[in-house]
Amino acid sequence: MAEKIDAYVNENRERFIEELKELMRFPSISAQSKHDGDTRACAEWLVAHFQKLGLEASLVDAGGQPIVRAQAKGKSAKRVMVYGHYDVQPEDPLDQWQTPPFEPTIKNGIIYGRGSTDDKGQVFAHVKAVESLLKTDGELPCEVLFLLEGEEESGGDALARYVRQAKDELKPDVVVVSDSTMYDEKTPAITYGLRGMAGFEFTVKGPDRDVHSGAYGGGIANPAMVVAQIMAACVAPDGKILIPHFYDDVAPLEPWEAESMAKLAFDDQAFVGELNVARPHGEAGFGTLERIWMRPTFEINGIYGGYTAEGAKTIIPASATVKVSARLVPHQDPSRIAKLIAEHIRSVCPDTVRLEMSDFAMCPPVLFDVNDPTFRAAQEALRQGFGAESVFIRCGGSIPVVSTFVEQLGCPVLLMGLGLDSDGPHSPNEHFSLDSFIKGTKAAAHLLRTI
Amino acid sequence: MAEKIDAYVNENRERFIEELKELMRFPSISAQSKHDGDTRACAEWLVAHFQKLGLEASLVDAGGQPIVRAQAKGKSAKRVMVYGHYDVQPEDPLDQWQTPPFEPTIKNGIIYGRGSTDDKGQVFAHVKAVESLLKTDGELPCEVLFLLEGEEESGGDALARYVRQAKDELKPDVVVVSDSTMYDEKTPAITYGLRGMAGFEFTVKGPDRDVHSGAYGGGIANPAMVVAQIMAACVAPDGKILIPHFYDDVAPLEPWEAESMAKLAFDDQAFVGELNVARPHGEAGFGTLERIWMRPTFEINGIYGGYTAEGAKTIIPASATVKVSARLVPHQDPSRIAKLIAEHIRSVCPDTVRLEMSDFAMCPPVLFDVNDPTFRAAQEALRQGFGAESVFIRCGGSIPVVSTFVEQLGCPVLLMGLGLDSDGPHSPNEHFSLDSFIKGTKAAAHLLRTI
Numbered sequence: 001m002a003e004k005i006d007a008y009v010n011e012n013r014e015r016f017i018e019e020l021k022e023l024m025r026f027p028s029i030s031a032q033s034k035h036d037g038d039t040r041a042c043a044e045w046l047v048a049h050f051q052k053l054g055l056e057a058s059l060v061d062a063g064g065q066p067i068v069r070a071q072a073k074g075k076s077a078k079r080v081m082v083y084g085h086y087d088v089q090p091e092d093p094l095d096q097w098q099t100p101p102f103e104p105t106i107k108n109g110i111i112y113g114r115g116s117t118d119d120k121g122q123v124f125a126h127v128k129a130v131e132s133l134l135k136t137d138g139e140l141p142c143e144v145l146f147l148l149e150g151e152e153e154s155g156g157d158a159l160a161r162y163v164r165q166a167k168d169e170l171k172p173d174v175v176v177v178s179d180s181t182m183y184d185e186k187t188p189a190i191t192y193g194l195r196g197m198a199g200f201e202f203t204v205k206g207p208d209r210d211v212h213s214g215a216y217g218g219g220i221a222n223p224a225m226v227v228a229q230i231m232a233a234c235v236a237p238d239g240k241i242l243i244p245h246f247y248d249d250v251a252p253l254e255p256w257e258a259e260s261m262a263k264l265a266f267d268d269q270a271f272v273g274e275l276n277v278a279r280p281h282g283e284a285g286f287g288t289l290e291r292i293w294m295r296p297t298f299e300i301n302g303i304y305g306g307y308t309a310e311g312a313k314t315i316i317p318a319s320a321t322v323k324v325s326a327r328l329v330p331h332q333d334p335s336r337i338a339k340l341i342a343e344h345i346r347s348v349c350p351d352t353v354r355l356e357m358s359d360f361a362m363c364p365p366v367l368f369d370v371n372d373p374t375f376r377a378a379q380e381a382l383r384q385g386f387g388a389e390s391v392f393i394r395c396g397g398s399i400p401v402v403s404t405f406v407e408q409l410g411c412p413v414l415l416m417g418l419g420l421d422s423d424g425p426h427s428p429n430e431h432f433s434l435d436s437f438i439k440g441t442k443a444a445a446h447l448l449r450t451i
Numbered sequence: 452m453a454e455k456i457d458a459y460v461n462e463n464r465e466r467f468i469e470e471l472k473e474l475m476r477f478p479s480i481s482a483q484s485k486h487d488g489d490t491r492a493c494a495e496w497l498v499a500h501f502q503k504l505g506l507e508a509s510l511v512d513a514g515g516q517p518i519v520r521a522q523a524k525g526k527s528a529k530r531v532m533v534y535g536h537y538d539v540q541p542e543d544p545l546d547q548w549q550t551p552p553f554e555p556t557i558k559n560g561i562i563y564g565r566g567s568t569d570d571k572g573q574v575f576a577h578v579k580a581v582e583s584l585l586k587t588d589g590e591l592p593c594e595v596l597f598l599l600e601g602e603e604e605s606g607g608d609a610l611a612r613y614v615r616q617a618k619d620e621l622k623p624d625v626v627v628v629s630d631s632t633m634y635d636e637k638t639p640a641i642t643y644g645l646r647g648m649a650g651f652e653f654t655v656k657g658p659d660r661d662v663h664s665g666a667y668g669g670g671i672a673n674p675a676m677v678v679a680q681i682m683a684a685c686v687a688p689d690g691k692i693l694i695p696h697f698y699d700d701v702a703p704l705e706p707w708e709a710e711s712m713a714k715l716a717f718d719d720q721a722f723v724g725e726l727n728v729a730r731p732h733g734e735a736g737f738g739t740l741e742r743i744w745m746r747p748t749f750e751i752n753g754i755y756g757g758y759t760a761e762g763a764k765t766i767i768p769a770s771a772t773v774k775v776s777a778r779l780v781p782h783q784d785p786s787r788i789a790k791l792i793a794e795h796i797r798s799v800c801p802d803t804v805r806l807e808m809s810d811f812a813m814c815p816p817v818l819f820d821v822n823d824p825t826f827r828a829a830q831e832a833l834r835q836g837f838g839a840e841s842v843f844i845r846c847g848g849s850i851p852v853v854s855t856f857v858e859q860l861g862c863p864v865l866l867m868g869l870g871l872d873s874d875g876p877h878s879p880n881e882h883f884s885l886d887s888f889i890k891g892t893k894a895a896a897h898l899l900r901t902i
């Protein structure tokens with residue numbers, strides 16, 4: 001049976017890729033309301049595709065962008081829920097793309113385009129896995145339920161709301177998620193931990209208009225300087241976060257994790273080499289991999305204020321804004337961290353300016369028990385699909401809905417990533433290996449048989 | 452004679468204003484190369500206008516934007532050179548203008564538009580003063596030479612270059628400049644000191660593209676955070692500039708200056724009230740007026756990096772840029788200060804990022820002896836024009852070319868400002884009082900008779 005499935009995938013490889021290109025052409029940028037129509041069109045394409053494969057499929061309206069739901073019975077009553085997202089990050093900076101972000105382009109076995117690795121390519125591997133099982137065996141080995149959301153990249157909560165509402169009906173035995181990475185291009189991986197997040201933006205307002213820095217310089221506070229001073233009061237040059245009690249609840253590394261990380265022989269120079277960065281940097285006293293996987297961060301995602309065009313303009317800006325996000329690790333509680341950050345920023349912001357802070361977008365970190373049988377079944381499926389041993393890794397990113405699954409559904413969540421960090425998710429020239437797409441499709445099919 | 456001049460100005464008030472509107476319609480934004488044509492057209496309009504008044508006028512090409520030169524003989528051989536600039540600041544933020552920046556609009560005796568106060572309105576008062584003298588007396592009381600530059604707002608050096616080249620031919624007995632302010636709307640003023648400037652921008656470069664803050668957060672330096680940390684290492688929250696040796700050469704206040712400032716009874720709340728700012732802020736230990744006039748500053752004029760559009764994007768920015776300028780006071784040397792700033796920034800910038808710094812735009816501070824007879828003659832002219840006693844003030848702004856006059860021409864430079872800081876030069880809704888324009892025209896005419 002395994003051979004028949006692999007053969008079917010191989011025979012249909014070109015068509016699978018053409019269909020993935022169709023899916024990637026939708027600019028389903030959920031953070032930008034001007035793309036709401038494109039986002040919906042992408043969801044409708046998926047529903048039609050599932051229906052063509054024989055699944056019962058529809059759009060679920062839980063507020064915000066629609067959720068794609070598709071379902072098919074199987075030989076066993078075991079229900080595997082596959083989660084993914086069809087929305088994508090904004091494409092900017094557009095001028096840094098070497099191919100159009102929404103016209104998928106293949107070069108040397110790599111498909112380039114926004115959403116290729118995050119998350120359309122990974123989601124579509126599971127769709128094609130279900131097709132392959134249906135076409136080779138006539139029915140699925142177990143019941144499969146797809147829930148594909150359209151707000152992952154914009155911090156929306158439609159999927160979480162739907163899961164909370166429908167949890168008694170959804171009732172999966174396991175949730176499978178492919179929205180993370182392999183360890184490297186040859187080593188598949190199961191992600192047993194994700195960082196959480198607390199993100200927000202704040203604006204420091206000074207004079208009600210930009211004013212002449214000669215006439216007013218020395219007379220009033222400079223909002224851009226205040227923003228810089230606040231940020232510098234949050235993170236020290238040695239990478240330590242200065243917010244009081246920020247690190248209180250960070251879990252120390254377990255011995256097996258330290259051993260496992262040592263075996264992975266993470267290469268600092270290879271990590272930064274591709275980025276044109278001289279050397280890694282982060283919280284003093286920790287290795288690079290530990291900092292990315294198991295330590296929290298506090299990052300500026302964007303900053304702006306005053307005159308930013310050609311030439312100089314000698315003004316004191318009316319305001320300055322910064323977009324910030326902290327990555328959180330077990331057992332940091334996002335609400336508590338948000339409160340600590342807000343309190344700290346308010347305490348260091350002088351009363352010579354006005355501070356406006358947005359609500360925090362929050363997501364708790366998650367950590368799974370790698371001894372769960374689901375994880376062992378996944379190791380076997382990956383071995384079959386990729387012909388290689390998998391490793392257990394953590395991921396520095398956040399998948400907000402995973403913690404909702406953990407809380408609401410009470411079943412194991414299997415994070416079986418098919419991408420690579422170097423694929424450039426969220427960056428220009430995002431891409432995805434077609435080899436990983438095809439092997440991932442096989443692994444996803446085997447998983448439904450072994451789980 | 453004085454009465455005849457005043458009567459002529461009063462009779463021709465409406466036409467003078469219409470002509471000023473014509474001059475203000477040119478978007479002569481010297482910092483933006485796309486406006487080079489408009490800048491030149493503005494200069495050509497002025498040449499034609501001077502010629503119509505009977506002056507010998509032409510454009511001088513000294514590289515960069517053209518200089519308007521206009522000249523007329525007079526009864527005495529004394530030569531008064533009038534300096535001003537016809538270029539203007541960029542108009543952005545455009546959405547904050549209540550009237551179009553380049554369509555002058557009059558409301559309640561105030562003319563609104565870019566360049567109204569800085570510097571077209573002030574320059575044009577001198578032009579109309581010359582017209583009034585010629586029309587009432589047939590000839591000028593002394594020789595007048597206008598030099599109006601087109602690069603004041605963009606830090607160009609064509610005028611300075613020309614003055615250095617032509618100094619043996621120019622040879623004025625006095626230079627008159629109206630590009631500063633009155634003390635308040637009822638009190639004309641003579642400015643005896645200007646701050647200098649050292650301005651530049653720098654970019655901190657990290658990864659060669661924006662990268663995912665989950666995958667790379669904690670792994671590499673964040674360029675926007677580094678920029679914030681560098682800025683915070685330049686200015687303390689109490690307003691003190693932290694650059695080593697920055698204050699070394701700052702001249703202390705003279706006793707007469709302290710007395711004179713005390714008499715002016717500067718109102719902190721009135722100063723910030725119109726700006727919607729709670730209270731003044733600046734270097735600890737100094738009063739607001741002293742900080743604006745006699746203390747140096749270090750300001751962020753603009754800052755940008757990473758994702759700045761709608762919503763959130765969880766990235767580490769590839770780079771972040773900041774535009775900075777320091778206002779300097781006697782006897783700070785701009786070259787020395789530039790060197791101190793550059794050294795300090797290089798010393799605090801970590802080697803985990805790449806630092807790119809532009810050349811500094813520099814201008815020395817100036818200070819005049821208020822006992823010079825020229826200053827006393829100007830007090831009389833202002834008394835006649837405005838019907839009020841003038842005061843001696845300093846100005847927090849910089850007029851780069853004034854220090855060139857001081858160095859190259861060796862004659863007194865009279866700064867007779869007609870504007871107000873609250874006119875919003877460099878801001879949206881820049882404006883100029885038509886009453887000041889008319890009284891300033893009279894004062895400028897009387898000045899040529901009394902000087």
